[in-house]
Amino acid sequence: MxxxxxxxxxxxxxxxxxxxxxxxxxxxxxxxxxxxxxxxxxxxxxxxxxxxxxxxxxxxxxxxxxxxxxxxxxxxxxxxxxxxxxxxxxxxxxxxxxxxxxxxxxxxxxxxxxxxxxxxxxxxxxxxxxxEPKPSDGWKVPEKEEEQGRSLLHQSAQRCTSCGSCISVCPAYHITKDELVTGRTKLRLAEAMMNGAELKQAEAHSPFQCLHCGLCEEVCQTHLPLRDCYLVLEDWIANRFGSPVEIVQEFVEKLDSNREYIKDIFGLDLPEWSPDEKLSRVPDAERRSEGGRE
Ligand code: SF4
Ligand code: SF4
Incomplete structure (x- = not known):
């Protein structure tokens, strides 16, 4: 500037x-x-x-x-x-x-x-x-099953420009104030895991606080398939550290108490879940057909 x-x-x-x-x-x-x-x-x-x-x-x-x-x-x-x-x-x-x-x-x-x-x-x-990249040089997005998602996460992390656009639109970030829940940081975490970094269980479990709503994908300037990346990353973390049922439960409770806020600000309808349900992953939130950011 x-x-x-x-x-x-x-x-x-x-x-x-x-x-x-x-x-x-x-x-x-x-x-x-x-x-x-x-x-x-x-x-x-x-x-x-x-x-x-x-x-x-x-x-x-x-x-x-x-x-x-x-x-x-x-x-x-x-x-x-x-x-x-x-x-x-x-x-x-x-x-x-x-x-x-x-x-x-x-x-x-x-x-x-x-x-x-x-x-x-x-x-x-x-x-x-x-x-200069030509339109015909389009990125062939690797399947998330390929090499257990390594290609997908490696290439997505490489293409992430760290612009941070995915942060301000992320309802999970607004609720938790934890940057580890955002697209950019989850890709960095995936890179760290691929490079063999030692992770603490608490930081590894943070990414599970995600509604899989796709708002981050909508603003991503490099059009990364972020939700597929999150699914792979969550599987990697669950395999190494176990599923963070309690963290997900706490997050779901926070979401529950912010239902109206999430609807008004982000235009998202949260699914119904039973208070006693032991969720290992937060069910996907859906965009409303009217109002919100649309
Ligand atoms: S899918 Fe939704 S909650 Fe998850 S990181 Fe993207 S914007 Fe945030
Ligand atoms: S919006 Fe896309 S490119 Fe920008 S930081 Fe987020 S994931 Fe990376």
């Missing part, structure tokens, strides 16, 4: 984004580079980046004067001496592999990379166009 200014008055707010696909790494990197080149052009036209962070380090001089930056740095050290908040991303950039890749993100080297990229922009632009 860039703000452009004329004299002391702000005149334009430009929001840059692109629909990325991590599975097409080269195309993804080129798109990212072009965004940075556009920011660079905007900065040269008296604009400045609205946010701060690792991608905006080359433009920090256009946003803050030196003394202001030093003051912010001092405040950060006072408030967050152990670098808990967004660590190593702005004032001191560090990373994996002895921080060697992070060297490229330092303002000086990043500026050099952009200057070189600017020079070669026509060639890079051509390469980006050639690499």
């Amino acid at each position: 860039i703000v452009c200014r004329e004299e002391e008055h702000l005149s334009h707010l430009v929001i840059l984004s692109f629909s990325c696909d991590y599975s097409r790494k080269l195309h993804y990197v080129l798109c990212l580079l072009f965004i940075q080149l556009l920011v660079r052009m905007a900065v040269r036209s008296k604009g400045y980046p609205y946010g701060v962070g690792i991608w905006n380090t080359p433009f920090v001089g256009s946003k803050y004067k030196k003394d202001r930056l030093a003051e912010l740095n001092r405040r950060k050290q006072t408030i967050d001496p152990s670098e808990t908040l967004n660590p190593h991303k702005f004032f001191r950039i560090k990373g994996r592999f002895f921080s060697i890749p992070a060297l490229f993100m330092r303002p000086f080297s990043f500026r050099m990379i952009m200057a070189i990229s600017h020079f070669f922009a026509p060639v890079l632009g051509l390469a980006a166009r050639l690499l």
